[in-house]
Amino acid sequence: MQKIDWKKWSIISFSFAGFWLSCYLLWARLTNHQVFCGNSISCDLVLKSAYSAIAGVPVTFLGLLAYLILLIITLLRGHVVKYHDANIRLATYGISLTGFLYSGYLTYIQIFVLGAMCVWCLISMVLITIIFIMTIHDITEALRPI
C-alpha cells in the first residue's frame, strides 16, 4: 500500500511541475516574452522554431494538457472504485509513453536539426521520463497475477 502511495505522489509531483513549466512556456509564447535562458537565446530559437507547433497548436500546450490529465487521473487513484484503478494505470502509461516518445523526438530535433537546446524542454524531458519509468513499474506490478 505504501509502495503505491509513494509512486502515486511522485507522479503527482512531477506532473504538477511539468504542468507549471508548460504554463510558463505557453505564457511566454502568447505574450511574446523571452523565457529565462541564462545568457543564451538558445531557448528562444527552439521555442519559436518551425517545430514548436503542430498544425498551429503550440507543442507546449499539448504538454500542458498531458501533464494536467496525468495530474488529475493520478489524484483520482484510490478515490475511485478499485477496478478503475487498472484503467487509470493504463491511461497513465499511455499518456506518459506518448509524452516520453514525443519528447525524445523533440530532443533529437533540437540536437540534430536545430543545433540548439532549450533547457526547459530538457527539464520536461526528464520529468516525463521519470513519470514514464514509474508507470512502467505500476504496469508490471498490475500485470502480476493476483
Added chain:
Amino acid sequence: MIIMESQTMPRVISIKQVLIITVLSVLIVTVLVILNRPRLTLNVSSEFNYETGVTANGEPYKGSPDAQITMVLYSDFVCVHCGDFTDAIKELSEEFIESGKLRIIFRNYAHYSDESPLAAQAAECALDQGADKFWQYHDLIIENRGIGTRAYSKAQLSAYAVQIGLDTVRFNKGLNSEARAKKIQDDYDKAKKDGITGTPTWFLNGTKYKGAYTETRLRGILNNLLKNRQ
C-alpha cells in the same frame, strides 16, 4: 499488489491491454511527428505577390524593375538590426513593393560575426535555384534569427534548404564550396571599398542611409520620394 474489494473483483490488467495502449501511443506519436514536419513560418509564403529576379550583376531583387524607387540594401543575416529592418520592410511590402513603387536589390556585406559569411554563402546557394527561393531562404533565416547559438551552423543552414524544398545535394555542395566562400569575401571587400562600414546600409535612388529605420520613418521617406517624383 492489487487490493481486492470484498464485493467487486478488481480488473486485472492483461498484457493484451498493455500492448494495445503501446501501439496506440506509438501511432499517436507517429502522427504528431508527421504533422510536426517542418514548414515555413507564417510570414514566409511560397507565392509572392511581387516580381523577383536577378540583376545583371547577379544580385537578387524583389519588386518591379520599373519601380520608381530602387533600394540597394547591404545586409548581413546575423546582424540584429538587419533583422529589424527586414521586419519593417515586410510591413511595407504590400504598400510599396506589391504596388510596384519599390524594388529592393540585395547585396551581402558579411561583416557582423564569424557566422556571417557562411549564412551569406547559404543564401547565395539558394539564389542558384531561383530568385524566389533566395527570398524565401532569406526570410526564413531572418525569421529564425539568433546570435551566439547554432542558428547559423551548417546543419541549420542546410535544414532551412530542406524546409523550402531546395535541391539539397546541389545546395550543400555550394555550401561547402571554397569558390563560393571566396565570392562572399570578394563582395565584402568591394563593399568596403565602396564605403560601406556597417549594416544595414541602404540607398534609395542613390541616397545613402544607415541603420534600421522603423516602419513609420521608412514609410515617410518613401512617400516623400514618390511625391517629389510626381
